[in-house]
Amino acid sequence: xxxxxxxxPGSSFLHRLxxxxxxxxxxxxxxxxxxxxxxxxxxxxxxxxxxxxxSAGIFGRALKMLSSLLKLSALLFLVQIFFVREGQIxxxxxxxxxxxxxxxxxxxxxxxxxxxxxxPLGLMLSVTQxxxxxxxxxxxxxxxxxxxxxxxTAIRFIPLFAQExxxxxxxxxxxxxxFDTKNFFKKVALLLPLCAPLLVSSVRRIEGGxxxxxxxxxxxxxxxxxYKDYPFALRDFGALLGGACVLAxxxxx
Amino acid sequence: xxxxxxxxxxxxxxxxxxxxxxxxxxxxGAFLGLIGSSGAGKSTLxxxxxxxxxxxxxxxxxxxxxxxxxxxxxxxxxxxxxxLGCVFQDIDGQMVASVVEDEILFGLENFGVxxxxxxxxxxxxxxxxxxxxxxxxxxxxxxxxxxxxxAIAAIxxxxxxxxxxxxxxxxLDPRSxxxxxxxxxxxxEQYGVTIVVVExxxxxxxxxxxxxxxxxxxxxxLEGEVREVxxxxxxxxxxxxxxxxxxxxxxxxxxxxxxxxxxPLNLEEGEKMMREVGLSC
Ligand SMILES: Nc1ncnc2c1ncn2[C@@H]1O[C@H](COP(=O)(O)OP(=O)(O)O)[C@@H](O)[C@H]1O
Ligand SMILES: [Mg+2]
Numbered sequence: 001x002x003x004x005x006x007x008x009p010g011s012s013f014l015h016r017l018x019x020x021x022x023x024x025x026x027x028x029x030x031x032x033x034x035x036x037x038x039x040x041x042x043x044x045x046x047x048x049x050x051x052x053x054x055s056a057g058i059f060g061r062a063l064k065m066l067s068s069l070l071k072l073s074a075l076l077f078l079v080q081i082f083f084v085r086e087g088q089i090x091x092x093x094x095x096x097x098x099x100x101x102x103x104x105x106x107x108x109x110x111x112x113x114x115x116x117x118x119x120p121l122g123l124m125l126s127v128t129q130x131x132x133x134x135x136x137x138x139x140x141x142x143x144x145x146x147x148x149x150x151x152x153t154a155i156r157f158i159p160l161f162a163q164e165x166x167x168x169x170x171x172x173x174x175x176x177x178x179f180d181t182k183n184f185f186k187k188v189a190l191l192l193p194l195c196a197p198l199l200v201s202s203v204r205r206i207e208g209g210x211x212x213x214x215x216x217x218x219x220x221x222x223x224x225x226x227y228k229d230y231p232f233a234l235r236d237f238g239a240l241l242g243g244a245c246v247l248a249x250x251x252x253x
Numbered sequence: 254x255x256x257x258x259x260x261x262x263x264x265x266x267x268x269x270x271x272x273x274x275x276x277x278x279x280x281x282g283a284f285l286g287l288i289g290s291s292g293a294g295k296s297t298l299x300x301x302x303x304x305x306x307x308x309x310x311x312x313x314x315x316x317x318x319x320x321x322x323x324x325x326x327x328x329x330x331x332x333x334x335x336x337l338g339c340v341f342q343d344i345d346g347q348m349v350a351s352v353v354e355d356e357i358l359f360g361l362e363n364f365g366v367x368x369x370x371x372x373x374x375x376x377x378x379x380x381x382x383x384x385x386x387x388x389x390x391x392x393x394x395x396x397x398x399x400x401x402x403x404a405i406a407a408i409x410x411x412x413x414x415x416x417x418x419x420x421x422x423x424x425l426d427p428r429s430x431x432x433x434x435x436x437x438x439x440x441x442e443q444y445g446v447t448i449v450v451v452e453x454x455x456x457x458x459x460x461x462x463x464x465x466x467x468x469x470x471x472x473x474x475l476e477g478e479v480r481e482v483x484x485x486x487x488x489x490x491x492x493x494x495x496x497x498x499x500x501x502x503x504x505x506x507x508x509x510x511x512x513x514x515x516x517p518l519n520l521e522e523g524e525k526m527m528r529e530v531g532l533s534c
Contacts (some may be wrong), residue, residue, distance in 0.1 A: 006391060006393040007315065007352065007393070008351070008391065009389060010392065070437040092401065129352045130350055130355070131350040133357075146424050149349075156270040156351065168346070205343065205345070205346040207347045208343045209339060209345060209347060209348075209349065211305055211309060212341060212347035212349070213349055213359075215305075215330055215331065216349075216364075216407070216408075217331050217360055217363030220331060220363050220364060220365065221362065221363040225361050226362055227368060227371050
């Protein structure tokens with residue numbers, strides 16, 4: 001099964017960027033959304049993300065990410081919008097609830113930020129080989145390999161986690177548990193007991209991975225023993241410059 | 254060479270021993286199949302061979318295990334790993350990389366293999382496992398059989414003298430299972446690698462393994478050449494191990510006094526037996 005964050009092989013501009021630059025770029029794009037208060041800049045970042053995804057041949061995946069993020073955002077949007085009580089009242093609802101212009105603007109920004117900040121991380125993971133992240137952090141930034149590796153593994157386990165959860169839910173559904181219930185609390189009550197088996201099977205997985213890594217000399221690895229070099233190329237500087245421009249726009253407006 | 258001398262292990266908290274007084278010698282160049290019902294202690298034996306038992310799992314450990322002369326109680330698992338590579342049951346959990354090439358590089362980089370040697374080793378390991386064309390593929394895109402071969406290549410790249418595999422065909426269909434065993438055979442015959450493989454499919458072991466070891470409740474109950482071990486088919490069945498149908502048939506014919514030749518292990522030999530008996534099929 002292919003997870004939504006799994007690496008997609010390719011040789012596009014994004015794929016060929018230095019992994020460190022990819023990390024930085026994702027971070028800069030996230031940061032831009034939080035320093036700016038301008039809806040259009042945030043929308044622009046989302047559009048930029050989609051364009052980048054298109055260039056890397058993962059447009060379909062980006063849309064899928066966007067749609068699953070949208071479901072979460074819709075919920076947050078509804079919660080947020082009733083929370084803000086300042087500003088002019090646009091719509092009066094029963095139960096003392098009302099929507100203000102400030103609330104609308106604030107919630108919209110909040111949700112857009114969420115989308116724009118999550119997308120670059122998802123895209124970055126899709127175009128970066130997992131082991132490149134720890135490798136480049138070790139070689140270029142001098143991070144101790146063992147810490148860098150743990151970081152890389154944590155990232156890799158997100159999709160494995162999701163897969164495990166899906167497997168457990170499937171098994172429970174086969175036993176007659178209905179997860180498709182409309183009642184939110186009932187759903188939580190159904191899902192909670194699954195956390196224990198999920199934890200057990202994940203811990204077992206992680207333990208297996210740790211043992212296999214140790215048997216392949218994980219603890220012997222020094223800073224110098226990397227095979228790949230990760231040299232910076234012209235395109236890397238170009239990409240960084242582009243990122244800097246987005247950030248500058250975000251700060252100015 | 255691997256020597257087990259009265260080896261025993263009980264996981265802390267467990268009531269009975271997972272390994273119970275096992276004595277066994279595995280010669281260089283051997284192809285040993287290890288069989289036994291579930292819970293017999295096969296995986297624990299693999300852990301012991303790689304040094305994970307007693308270094309990782311706590312428990313009572315007794316007896317002695319020598320891998321190429323190294324006492325497993327004294328040497329760390331990563332030292333043993335230089336001569337003995339392991340592929341464990343949960344194949345997905347063992348992968349550390351997202352791309353095949355990186356998975357192979359992982360061990361080579363860790364063990365500090367010189368740069369100029371690395372490329373050759375990667376190419377050779379991929380070729381030996383028959384997966385050269387998968388080099389740049391994402392691991393999550395591969396089938397179970399292909400992943401199994403990646404795991405094998407990641408180990409062979411380190412050039413161990415011995416490879417231990419725990420149920421490598423557990424989740425594979427018959428054809429991919431055969432391919433994995435063909436890869437093992439090639440490693441054994443072309444490269445002289447000693448193979449120890451836990452396997453439930455007795456027909457595969459009959460075809461590929463040279464020796465067979467049968468475990469029951471932590472004990473080693475039978476060990477020897479495949480045909481020799483199958484003479485004790487009754488004992489194997491009592492231990493919950495399937496035996497090939499032709500072998501069962503031959504035993505039935507023997508009991509009737511109709512057949513006195515050697516035990517057939519596969520269909521071809523079974524056909525020969527039937528001709529000898531005088532029934533054509
Ligand atoms: N981590 C563990 N902790 C405690 N007991 C274990 C552990 N792993 C296996 N066992 C027990 O040890 C025995 C042998 O298990 P195992 O070696 O996995 O058998 P096999 O691989 O032949 O199915 C079983 O009784 C099992 O319950
Ligand atoms: Mg087992």
